Amino acid sequence: MVFADLEARAAALDAADPLAPRRGLFHLPEGVIYLDGNSLGALPLSVPGRIAAVLREEWGEGLIRSWNEAGWIDLPARVAAKIARLIGAEPNAVLVGDSTTVNVFKTLDAALRLVPDRRVVLTDSGNFPTDIYAAEGLAGLRAGGFEIRIVRPDEVASAIGDDVAVVMLTEVDYRTGRRHDMKAITAHAHAAGAVTLWDLAHSAGALPVDLVGAGADFAVGCGYKYLNGGPGAPAFLYVAPRHLGSVTPALPGWLGHAAPFAFDLGYRPAPGIERMRTGTPGVLGVAALDAALDVFEGVDMAVVAEKAARLAGLFVEGVERACRDLVLAGPRDPALRGSQVSFHAEEGYAVMQALIARGVIGDFRAPDIVRFGFTPLYVSHRDAVRAAATLAAVVNERLWDEPRFKVKAKVT
Ligand SMILES: Cc1ncc(COP(=O)(O)O)c(C=O)c1O
Numbered sequence: 001m002v003f004a005d006l007e008a009r010a011a012a013l014d015a016a017d018p019l020a021p022r023r024g025l026f027h028l029p030e031g032v033i034y035l036d037g038n039s040l041g042a043l044p045l046s047v048p049g050r051i052a053a054v055l056r057e058e059w060g061e062g063l064i065r066s067w068n069e070a071g072w073i074d075l076p077a078r079v080a081a082k083i084a085r086l087i088g089a090e091p092n093a094v095l096v097g098d099s100t101t102v103n104v105f106k107t108l109d110a111a112l113r114l115v116p117d118r119r120v121v122l123t124d125s126g127n128f129p130t131d132i133y134a135a136e137g138l139a140g141l142r143a144g145g146f147e148i149r150i151v152r153p154d155e156v157a158s159a160i161g162d163d164v165a166v167v168m169l170t171e172v173d174y175r176t177g178r179r180h181d182m183k184a185i186t187a188h189a190h191a192a193g194a195v196t197l198w199d200l201a202h203s204a205g206a207l208p209v210d211l212v213g214a215g216a217d218f219a220v221g222c223g224y225k226y227l228n229g230g231p232g233a234p235a236f237l238y239v240a241p242r243h244l245g246s247v248t249p250a251l252p253g254w255l256g257h258a259a260p261f262a263f264d265l266g267y268r269p270a271p272g273i274e275r276m277r278t279g280t281p282g283v284l285g286v287a288a289l290d291a292a293l294d295v296f297e298g299v300d301m302a303v304v305a306e307k308a309a310r311l312a313g314l315f316v317e318g319v320e321r322a323c324r325d326l327v328l329a330g331p332r333d334p335a336l337r338g339s340q341v342s343f344h345a346e347e348g349y350a351v352m353q354a355l356i357a358r359g360v361i362g363d364f365r366a367p368d369i370v371r372f373g374f375t376p377l378y379v380s381h382r383d384a385v386r387a388a389a390t391l392a393a394v395v396n397e398r399l400w401d402e403p404r405f406k407v408k409a410k411v412t
């Protein structure tokens with residue numbers, strides 16, 4: 001076997017892995033090595049039963065009474081508190097709901113209102129496009145608009161000048177895995193009189209995040225990636241408590257009112273983070289996310305990050321040893337990246353399809369990136385080594401060179 005030594009090392013690491021028992025909390029299809037939890041997390045086994053109970057008992061039997069009797073009305077806040085622990089936020093500073101894109105729009109608007117005399121939103125070319133689209137949409141609605149200045153990721157710190165109102169960044173680059181230094185950039189932004197908005201889509205549930213320690217102002221993130229809330233799961237947003245009193249939502253809604261059931265015609269914001277709520281939360285999605293988040297109970301995110309670094313390290317070592325044609329995209333140092341690694345690959349789309357056909361699921365990102373997410377709660381060290389061996393075989397033996405692997409699907 002090509003990787004006999006790596007296999008032996010992986011087996012020893014698995015045997016000593018404190019997170020290994022967590023794998024049993026997930027449904028994982030037979031014969032699949034799942035390295036795409038950075039796009040859609042795997043299904044926690046607790047979710048189907050919880051959804052069935054919400055449907056049959058709470059909705060079916062309880063009907064409208066369940067808002068009070070099953071606690072639907074407080075459920076988003078309970079879920080938000082679970083997420084808050086994972087991202088180093090104050091428990092009352094996170095709101096669960098809407099999509100990440102909507103939350104970018106809402107928090108960016110709130111951030112800009114804090115710095116009314118400036119007209120630049122600084123971001124980088126590694127940001128996920130939806131954040132920039134949402135900013136463009138907002139710019140079109142605000143009197144006088146604002147400039148969206150896009151620089152290279154390595155230029156961000158030096159580009160924070162005294163005209164910048166908001167530094168809006170995704171902490172972990174969705175393509176390369178490169179990770180920004182949140183604390184340093186936030187300090188830099190504050191020194192220049194700007195505020196920060198962090199997209200944690202590829203951070204929350206993958207890495208230790210410390211919003212309070214970094215002094216972050218605003219943040220958003222996804223529920224369906226490392227938080228395993230299921231396709232289209234509710235997203236979240238964060239507003240630092242020091243800003244909450246002065247933040248008014250761009251799209252106020254009745255459930256964000258100080259007294260929703262007074263049905264006043266005039267809007268008065270709720271005192272806390274609830275003021276950012278636009279409308280009724282999707283209870284089914286929030287309940288699924290609630291059950292899913294239990295897999296993190298008692299988990300130390302520092303231990304998750306250490307395992308992620310070992311998994312990715314084994315994978316990169318295996319791929320680079322066996323396969324000269326693949327070039328690492330993004331940082332080699334685990335301290336500088338998130339929980340994923342990517343390679344530049346010629347015919348990357350077909351390579352990924354051939355890999356998926358052999359039971360190793362990652363994804364492809366244009367123009368030439370094959371991307372692998374390592375979710376330490378359910379990926380083993382052996383998985384990482386076997387995935388590397390399968391990828392090397394696909395590339396070295398040109399197993400991707402079949403017409404069926406070149407047909408582009410609607411969703412990649
Ligand atoms: C960094 C980042 N932000 C935002 C999104 C989009 O989030 P949503 O589909 O919840 O709007 C994604 C992925 O789709 C992402 O990777």
Ligand SMILES: Nc1c(O)cccc1C(=O)C[C@H](N)C(=O)O
Pocket residue numbers: 038039040128174232411412
């Ligand atoms: N949200 C997705 C979807 O509905 C279908 C396919 C992929 C996604 C993703 O989340 C993509 C992801 N943000 C990325 O990093 O590429």
